[in-house]
Amino acid sequence: xxKLFFLSLLLVPAFLFGQDTEKEKNWQxxxxxxxxxxxLFFNDAYPDLQNFRLVDTFLQxxxxxxxxxxxxxxxxxxxxxxxxxxxxxxxDLVKATPDYGRQIDDVNNDYFDLSAVLLDxxxxxxxxxxxxxxxxxxxxxxxxxxxxxxxxWGISTVWNPNDVFNAFSFxxxxxxxxxxxxxxxxxxxxxxxxxxxxxxxxFDHWDEATIAGLWRFxxxxxxxxxxxxxxEGFLTLGxxxxxxxxxxxxxxxxxxxxxxxxxxxxxxxxxxxxxxSFANSTYVNLGLLYNDQGSTxxxxxxxxSFELSARNLYPYRWxxxxxxxxxxxxxxxxxxxxxxxxxxxxxxxxNPSLTYSIKENWDLDLVGQLVFNRNERYTxxxxxxxxxxxxxx
Amino acid sequence: MRHxxxxxxxxxxxxxxxxxxxxxELSAREIVAKADQKVxxxxxxxxxxxxxxxxxxxxxxxxxxxxxxxxxxxILVTGPARDKGTATLKRDKEIWNWQPSIxxxxxxxxxxxxQSWLGSDFTNDDLxxxxxxxxxxxxxxxxxETIDGLPTYKIxxxxxEDAPVVWGKxxxxxxxxxxxxxxxxxYDEDGYLVNTMLGKNIKVLGGKKLAxxxxxxxxxxxxxxxxxxxLSMEFDQPISENxxxxxxxKRVK
Numbered sequence: 001x002x003k004l005f006f007l008s009l010l011l012v013p014a015f016l017f018g019q020d021t022e023k024e025k026n027w028q029x030x031x032x033x034x035x036x037x038x039x040l041f042f043n044d045a046y047p048d049l050q051n052f053r054l055v056d057t058f059l060q061x062x063x064x065x066x067x068x069x070x071x072x073x074x075x076x077x078x079x080x081x082x083x084x085x086x087x088x089x090x091x092d093l094v095k096a097t098p099d100y101g102r103q104i105d106d107v108n109n110d111y112f113d114l115s116a117v118l119l120d121x122x123x124x125x126x127x128x129x130x131x132x133x134x135x136x137x138x139x140x141x142x143x144x145x146x147x148x149x150x151x152x153w154g155i156s157t158v159w160n161p162n163d164v165f166n167a168f169s170f171x172x173x174x175x176x177x178x179x180x181x182x183x184x185x186x187x188x189x190x191x192x193x194x195x196x197x198x199x200x201x202x203f204d205h206w207d208e209a210t211i212a213g214l215w216r217f218x219x220x221x222x223x224x225x226x227x228x229x230x231x232e233g234f235l236t237l238g239x240x241x242x243x244x245x246x247x248x249x250x251x252x253x254x255x256x257x258x259x260x261x262x263x264x265x266x267x268x269x270x271x272x273x274x275x276x277s278f279a280n281s282t283y284v285n286l287g288l289l290y291n292d293q294g295s296t297x298x299x300x301x302x303x304x305s306f307e308l309s310a311r312n313l314y315p316y317r318w319x320x321x322x323x324x325x326x327x328x329x330x331x332x333x334x335x336x337x338x339x340x341x342x343x344x345x346x347x348x349x350x351n352p353s354l355t356y357s358i359k360e361n362w363d364l365d366l367v368g369q370l371v372f373n374r375n376e377r378y379t380x381x382x383x384x385x386x387x388x389x390x391x392x393x
Numbered sequence: 394m395r396h397x398x399x400x401x402x403x404x405x406x407x408x409x410x411x412x413x414x415x416x417x418e419l420s421a422r423e424i425v426a427k428a429d430q431k432v433x434x435x436x437x438x439x440x441x442x443x444x445x446x447x448x449x450x451x452x453x454x455x456x457x458x459x460x461x462x463x464x465x466x467x468i469l470v471t472g473p474a475r476d477k478g479t480a481t482l483k484r485d486k487e488i489w490n491w492q493p494s495i496x497x498x499x500x501x502x503x504x505x506x507x508q509s510w511l512g513s514d515f516t517n518d519d520l521x522x523x524x525x526x527x528x529x530x531x532x533x534x535x536x537x538e539t540i541d542g543l544p545t546y547k548i549x550x551x552x553x554e555d556a557p558v559v560w561g562k563x564x565x566x567x568x569x570x571x572x573x574x575x576x577x578x579x580y581d582e583d584g585y586l587v588n589t590m591l592g593k594n595i596k597v598l599g600g601k602k603l604a605x606x607x608x609x610x611x612x613x614x615x616x617x618x619x620x621x622x623x624l625s626m627e628f629d630q631p632i633s634e635n636x637x638x639x640x641x642x643k644r645v646k
Binding site: 030032143149150152154191192195218242243244248251277278363393 | 445447450452453473474475477478484485486487489494495496497499500501502503504505634635637638639640644646
């Protein structure tokens with residue numbers, strides 16, 4: 001059945017293509033190739049499985065990553081999207097992790113299995129995946145999308161409790177597109193910044209279903225949204241806004257989840273944020289998250305292994321976010337983000353970055369992810385440094 | 394930084410507002426007023442290329458633009474590849490940015506208007522303030538001069554006291570036959586020259602004789618220049634207000 005669905009997605013556009021005789025190019029292919037080098041430093045934090053203790057160690061890993069974005073619009077009503085993500089992993093962590101390929105394989109699939117491990121041996125893994133493949137039909141104010149797509153309901157800057165169709169790892173900055181959902185999305189635009197939509201994900205059992213509706217509208221120069229629906233055993237209600245206080249951006253989101261079965265805990269998350277850009281291009285972004293599923297006692301390591309969902313956006317109950325970015329020269333930009341949680345371990349996540357424009361389509365990024373917590377003294381058990389070279393085409 | 398394009402575009406709207414009608418007997422104010430009214434009330438669409446030139450590097454960006462008056466505009470980046478497909482919508486004071494890679498529209502804080510784009514040669518207020526060249530300035534005809542072999546009116550613009558304008562003074566040279574703005578000098582409040590804008594490569598675009606190439610040259614920075622070339626322009630084609638919507642922001646090609 002899954003294969004049939006996949007095939008029909010491929011065949012529908014093929015049929016449309018046959019109808020088309022226009023000379024003007026009706027397709028686009030774009031993408032990028034990037035190389036990400038990761039250095040991981042563990043300070044009494046790497047599990048030595050033979051001796052059952054935590055040790056110091058240093059790991060180096062590499063990822064060559066290619067993305068292909070294909071769009072084809074045979075006529076004004078239909079657009080077909082297919083986007084592939086091909087990745088080659090090699091390095092210490094790949095070597096040290098048995099079945100590395102298999103472990104990464106199933107992370108970002110939704111209902112359908114649209115990925116494959118092409119190689120998984122000797123510290124090398126090659127993985128390919130279609131994270132978008134959908135057909136879009138547009139007619140007047142109607143828009144219908146069917147297939148694997150990104151349903152992005154976030155409206156605020158840092159955390160998105162309203163983003164109920166997505167889950168992703170918090171520290172995975174290298175996957176800005178984020179995974180897709182196998183879904184049907186029907187949307188009607190009621191004005192220049194307002195719309196009503198209903199989305200359902202593909203499912204076999206109710207406990208893996210997500211069906212929700214979103215209403216967006218614009219009032220007093222603010223964008224507002226309200227959502228409600230059912231998501232994996234929970235009833236959910238939420239909302240958000242994006243507007244301005246004077247010339248600063250003022251955004252927020254909140255979501256409430258009510259468990260419908262025994263063992264499903266109710267959850268509430270809310271976030272609020274301000275961002276401002278100074279005349280000299282320095283950008284400041286402040287945010288606050290309350291997440292009642294977050295722990296007040298969890299240790300620090302959770303930050304790197306934490307699986308995010310709209311129900312649980314951060315490992316800790318409260319989080320304060322501060323970000324400053326500033327161009328050092330027009331081509332070299334610097335940034336620093338800090339996330340602090342006022343809980344007993346006092347976790348502090350520090351994320352410095354430098355981005356350099358080498359040429360129009362060549363970018364070089366240096367990114368650090370440092371985690372501090374308070375034991376006897378303020379220590380940093382895990383540090384990560386990334387160097388990324390990206391070529392866009 | 395790409396959000397800044399919209400302000401850049403606003404500058405060119407303002408700049409193009411200084412293309413007065415042929416009217417020998419008009420005062421400086423009337424020339425400017427007619428030109429202003431003409432451009433603001435109408436629509437335009439086109440494609441352009443912007444090049445930022447610095448002593449050690451250059452960057453090029455291409456885009457398509459649609460506008461209606463000064464309240465509505467939509468800009469689609471068509472190159473380079475890394476930014477292709479991002480689009481910006483402006484409706485009155487509200488600005489949205491479309492990021493196709495994450496399938497999301499982001500509302501931008503108005504303070505982002507204040508930034509310059511990639512260190513280009515446009516200071517904040519040129520781009521941000523949609524000041525009226527008629528209402529916010531006092532105009533005075535200084536005389537006639539020849540620019541690139543063409544006779545021009547030389548007009549001085551002094552901002553009114555409470556005007557939302559950063560300049561202390563603007564001097565503009567307007568071609569007498571086709572009323573093309575051939576040269577503009579922007580002075581700060583202390584009377585120092587900040588930028589010079591030159592209109593070049595005069596040709597017919599969208600039925601109007603225009604300077605198809607604009608160069609902005611900062612006075613104090615050797616080897617710095619920003620060049621905008623209009624590749625195509627169309628004027629007065631009806632564009633509905635509905636065109637300037639979040640729905641269309643994602644669809645324009």
